[in-house]
Every structure is written in C-alpha cells, then in structure tokens.
Amino acid sequence: MNRKKIALIGCGAWGMNYVRVISQHESCELTMAYDTDRQKLNKVGVLSPQTKLCETLSSVYLDKEIKGVVVSTNVASHFDIVRESLLHGKHVLCEKPISKTFIEASELKKIADERNLILMVGHIFLYHDGINYVRDILHRKELGDLLYINFKRTGLGPIRDDVNVLWDLASHDFSILLFLVEQKPICISATAKTYIQDSIEDVAFINVEFENNIFANIHISWIEPIKQRVITLVGDKKMLVFDDVNLDDKIKIYDKGISYQTSNGDFGAFQLAIRDGEISIPNIKYKEPLNKEVSHFIECISSNTKPVSDSSGGIEVLRFLEAAQMSIKNGSKRMLL
Numbered sequence: 422m423n424r425k426k427i428a429l430i431g432c433g434a435w436g437m438n439y440v441r442v443i444s445q446h447e448s449c450e451l452t453m454a455y456d457t458d459r460q461k462l463n464k465v466g467v468l469s470p471q472t473k474l475c476e477t478l479s480s481v482y483l484d485k486e487i488k489g490v491v492v493s494t495n496v497a498s499h500f501d502i503v504r505e506s507l508l509h510g511k512h513v514l515c516e517k518p519i520s521k522t523f524i525e526a527s528e529l530k531k532i533a534d535e536r537n538l539i540l541m542v543g544h545i546f547l548y549h550d551g552i553n554y555v556r557d558i559l560h561r562k563e564l565g566d567l568l569y570i571n572f573k574r575t576g577l578g579p580i581r582d583d584v585n586v587l588w589d590l591a592s593h594d595f596s597i598l599l600f601l602v603e604q605k606p607i608c609i610s611a612t613a614k615t616y617i618q619d620s621i622e623d624v625a626f627i628n629v630e631f632e633n634n635i636f637a638n639i640h641i642s643w644i645e646p647i648k649q650r651v652i653t654l655v656g657d658k659k660m661l662v663f664d665d666v667n668l669d670d671k672i673k674i675y676d677k678g679i680s681y682q683t684s685n686g687d688f689g690a691f692q693l694a695i696r697d698g699e700i701s702i703p704n705i706k707y708k709e710p711l712n713k714e715v716s717h718f719i720e721c722i723s724s725n726t727k728p729v730s731d732s733s734g735g736i737e738v739l740r741f742l743e744a745a746q747m748s749i750k751n752g753s754k755r756m757l758l
C-alpha cells in the first residue's frame with residue numbers, strides 16, 4: 422500500500438505522541454517535521470530518524486509529496502498554520518480547539534470546502550472506544566431517558582499561557598457532549614476564576630441546558646491535586662460512570678434509580694423507592710484513540726469522506742466556548758445557543 426506522506430507541525434508534549442503514532446503507522450509515514458523550537462524538533466529525530474527535520478514552515482508547505490499536515494502547535498498559531506496548509510493544497514488534521522475564534526474556524530472551513538480538502542479536528546474522544554460505547558448505550562436507551570450528565574476534568578497542570586482552561590479542557594467536554602446528546606442545545610452559563618495567571622481562567626464550572634430537560638454540568642480545573650476524567654450519566658432507568666483514568670474498568674453501569682410505588686392499600690398514593698441493583702462492567706477492547714484518529718484521517722484523505730470530527734463539529738465547539746466565555750464576562754448570565 423502507498424503510505425501517505427505526512428508532515429507534523431508542532432513537536433511539543435502532545436506532538437510527540439503524533440511522532441510515535443504516525444512513524445509506526447502502516448498507512449502513513451512521518452516524512453517531515455517542523456517546530457520553532459529546535460530542541461523540540463531534535464527529539465523527533467531521535468524517535469523517528471527517517472523524518473526530515475525542516476528549517477522553515479514554507480519547506481513543508483511547498484513540498485508536493487506531502488499530502489497531509491498535522492498541526493499540534495499552541496492554539497494561538499493554529500489559524501495561520503492551518504490556513505497556509507490548506508492554501509497550499511494540504512489536507513489538515515489540527516489539534517483542538519481548531520482556532521481561537523468561531524470566525525477564524527468558519528474561515529478555515531470555507532477554504533477547505535472550496536478546495537475539497539479534508540479539515541479534521543483532533544477531538545480525540547470521538548475515537549475513544551469507551552465514548553463510542555456510551556453513545557451506543559444512549560441510542561439503545563439502556564439508561565432509559567437521559568436526565569443529566571456531569572463532567573469532571575481536573576488535575577494539576579499543564580498550565581497554558583496562550584488560552585484559558587475553557588479552550589484547553591472544556592473543548593474536550595463540549596465535543597463529547599455534542600457527540601452524546603443529540604438534542605438541541607438551548608443555553609449555557611459559566612463561572613470561572615483566575616487564581617494563577619492574570620486574565621487567564623484556570624478553574625471553571627459550566628452548565629448547558631438542552632431540549633427535553635436534559636442538563637449538563639462541566640467542572641474543569643488546572644489546579645487540583647487529583648487527575649479526574651469522569652463522566653457520569655444519569656438516566657431514568659440506569660446510570661453510567663465513565664472513568665478514563667481507570668485503565669481497565671473504564672465504564673460501570675449501575676442498575677440503580679428512583680421509582681414510584683403505590684403505597685400499601687392506598688391506590689392513587691405513591692411513595693418513592695430506591696432501586697439499588699447490580700453494577701455491570703462491559704468488556705471493551707480499548708484501542709489507542711490517537712491511533713484510531715490518525716487512521717481515520719488517512720482513510721478520509723484516501724476516500725475523500727467527511728471525518729467524524731470534521732470542521733463543522735470544531736466550529737460548534739467554538740460556539741459553545743465563546744458563549745461560555747461571554748457568560749463568564751457577564752456575571753454567569755445564561756447565554757442562548
């Protein structure tokens with residue numbers, strides 16, 4: 422098989438994961454890499470000696486052999502790099518969030534669509550076997566009707582200085598939320614605090630309301646002692662907890678709930694009963710999400726098909742981020758979506 426030639430721009434902490442995955446992938450090869458920081462770039466040479474370490478960005482853009490560009494730089498630089506890559510005819514996989522603003526993201530989508538190029542966003546959880554399992558369960562209504570979802574994404578760092586905790590962490594949760602809840606979002610409100618750096622929020626609490634009385638709460642923080650990656654879904658029949666830090670038993674389904682029972686002999690009178698049933702753990706074979714994401718990018722280039730995490734989804738995440746930021750600015754006001 423003809424392996425697609427891929428270039429990586431941005432070889433920092435997350436970019437090195439792309440180096441490992443792409444350089445070992447059967448459908449593509451890491452042909453070129455570029456980073457403004459030469460020391461970071463040199464590390465690519467250690468892990469993937471066959472990769473050409475570029476001196477300039479234009480050498481990536483101008484190389485006709487390069488079919489796809491993976492952008493894993495700091496968020497502030499995404500727009501310019503993605504734009505130039507697309508204008509030079511490259512398919513792009515850009516890390517989340519796709520850009521700093523909704524308007525920028527919309528412009529990138531327009532450029533990609535006009536040129537019939539793939540523009541995929543690295544919303545990695547859409548390639549997570551656990552999240553896909555949860556989505557199937559919701560489709561099958563195994564939890565009954567969904568009532569609410571609670572997200573916890575906390576830990577100590579990494580603390581960023583180009584974006585706040587929303588753009589960094591909530592971009593994951595919004596992408597998951599939009600993937601799981603297929604109801605129309607109504608409004609969003611958020612509260613955030615800046616404890617460490619001036620004007621860069623490091624802790625936030627976000628509420629999202631959907632049609633049919635579905636509610637979501639997202640708690641994100643860079644400054645908590647324990648790394649938590651937990652999503653709790655409460656349905657009117659069962660409940661589910663997805664704990665991504667747990668290596669094996671990431672998903673637990675609780676046959677628990679509250680139901681109404683007729684009280685003794687008194688028809689028409691009801692009392693609430695707690696149902697405390699079995700806990701089941703589905704047997705899921707988890708594959709590395711980043712590997713699946715890269716495979717999907719290559720498949721989309723080869724077959725000219727729309728990615729699961731396409732630019733429209735990336736734009737929708739930015740719409741949520743901007744509305745949450747606006748709410749923070751306006752004293753946690755509910756913003757219509």
Ligand SMILES: NC(=O)c1ccc[n+]([C@@H]2O[C@H](COP(=O)([O-])OP(=O)(O)OC[C@H]3O[C@@H](n4cnc5c(N)ncnc54)[C@H](O)[C@@H]3O)[C@@H](O)[C@H]2O)c1
Nearest residue numbers: 431432433434435436456457458461493494495498516517
């Ligand atoms: N999907 C995930 O789970 C996940 C996890 C972590 C980070 N990320 C995303 O990956 C991206 C990078 O994050 P990171 O943690 O690796 O950050 P990082 O700061 O460790 O690395 C960013 C790298 O980009 C380089 N860079 C900055 N501007 C550049 C430019 N104009 N041209 C070339 N190189 C440039 C920097 O020198 C640095 O090496 C961000 O978008 C972040 O949101 C995603």
